[in-house]
Amino acid sequence: MFETVFLGHQGWLIGTASTKVLLDPILTPEFSAVAGAGMKVFPPRRFDPAAAPALDAVIISHEHDDHFHLPSLNLISREVPLYLPANASWAMHRAAAAMGFQVRAMAGGETFTVGDLEVTAYSPDFRDVTTDEWDVMNFFFRDLQGHGSMFTNVDVPIAEPIMNALAKSSPKIRTYTNNFLDLGMFTNWLPRQGAEALLPDVVSLLQAQAARWGRPEVVLTCGGGWSHTGDLDWMNQACFPVDNERLAEALRVLGASPDLPVVGAVPGTRVELAYGKLKSVEEGVPWLRPAPRQEWPDRTFARSFPRRDRITPLSSDTSELSEVEERLLVERVEELGRRMAGSDLFLTLLSLTPEEAGRYARKFVLVLQTSAAGDGWVFEYSPASCGFVSATQEVDQYIGGAAMWARDFLDLMAGETTPGAVTFGHLLEWRFGEVMGKWPSFSFILWQELHPLSQPELREHFYRRQIAALAPAEPMFRGADGAQAWAASV
C-alpha cells in the first residue's frame, strides 16, 4: 500500500503500510506564523489528533513561512526526526534544534530511506530561473515494496536533470502547485488575470510530463491554501483567480481524461495505490477531513476588483514613530539601499532610456507611511546615489515607487515579521512612463534581501521570538516506534 493524504496548502502525509512521513505540514488554523497577519488555512479543516498516525519523519522542503511553520512543528513529538534542506540557512537548522528536534540535513541529489519509504531530495537548477526559492528541494518518494511513488516539485519548475532522472521511475502520483495569485490590485501595471491565462500552460506542462514520465495514476492540485480575514477579507475575492477544485475539473476536460487524471485535493483527500495502480481516492480520513462547505470563506474571484490606493498596516501599532525609531528608520532604509546594488531595480534604473522615462525621474521612490492620512517619510533610490537618500521631488515625479507603513518596514528590518506576511496586502507598488520589458517588483527585492540566506541573523531573531511564544502543546502527531528508537540512538 502507498498512500498520500493532503493536509492543506502544500502539506502532505506520505505513507506505506509501515511508514508515515509528513511533508511541509501546516497544522494550525493560522496560516501565517506572524501575529496579526490574519491569514487562515483554506479550506478550513478538522483534525482528530486521537486518530492521527504515528510518524517516522517530518520533511521540510524549504524555509519559506508557508513550509517551515514553527507553530505546526510544535504539534509534533520531538522524537520524530526532522529532515531539513542542507541548503537552508543556519537559522532554520538552529531553530529546529532549539525546539528539541533531531535534525538531519538533506543534500541535493541525496537518497535516504525512512522505514520502507525511499526519499530522493533534488535541488532545482536556478541558473535560468529568477526566484527566491533558493533552498527548496523537490522530492521523489518510493515505496520499497513497490506499491507506489510520488513526486512533488513544491514551488519551482522541474529542472531538466530531474526530468531525466525520473524518466525510468515514472512517479505515479504527481502534484501541481497552484501558486497562481493575482496581486494586480496592489500595482498599477500587472494585468488582472483570470484562469484563462493559466489553463493552457498547465495542460501542456502536465502533458509534457506525461510524455517523459508516462501516464500518472493521479495528479493532485495543491497550493494557494489560505484566506484572509479582518481588514483584508476583500482579498479573498481579489487574489485567488483559480480555485484548486475547479482547476482540476478544467484540466480533466482539457487534458482529455484519462491521460490526465487530475484530482483537486482538499484537506483529507487520500489517494491509495496498490501494485503501482490507483486503488482509491477518498475525501477524508479518520484524522483529517475538510470543514463543512458552508464554513469555507468565499473565495469566488471577482475580476473587476478595483486597484488599491491605500495600504493597510500589518502592525497593529499605528502610532507616530519615536525619535529613536525615526533614526532607526533612516538607518535601515540606507542599509537596504546599499544592498540593492546589482538588484533588478538597480539594473532597470540603469537601463531606462529617456524615451521610456518620459517626464519621470529615472529614480525609485519609497514612501514609508506614518499616518492614515498618508504622511510619512519619502526616500529616493538611484544607482548613482549608491542607496536611498531623502526624496528631492514630488512622489508622482518618479518613474516608479512603492509604499508601505513605516512601522512594518522597521519590523521587517528588525526580523519581527517576514516578507511573506507583508507582501500580501501591506505593500503598494506603481510605475509610470512607457517602461519596456519587465518592471522589477519591490516586494521581490524584500523577499530576496530578507531571505534567511541573505540575513540569517534577522530570521534567527524571528524564530527565537516565535519559539518563546509557543505554548507547550499536546502533540497532534506522535513518533512511531522506529522514530523513537532512532531518537534514542542519537
Ligand SMILES: [Fe+2]
Ligand atoms: Fe516557497
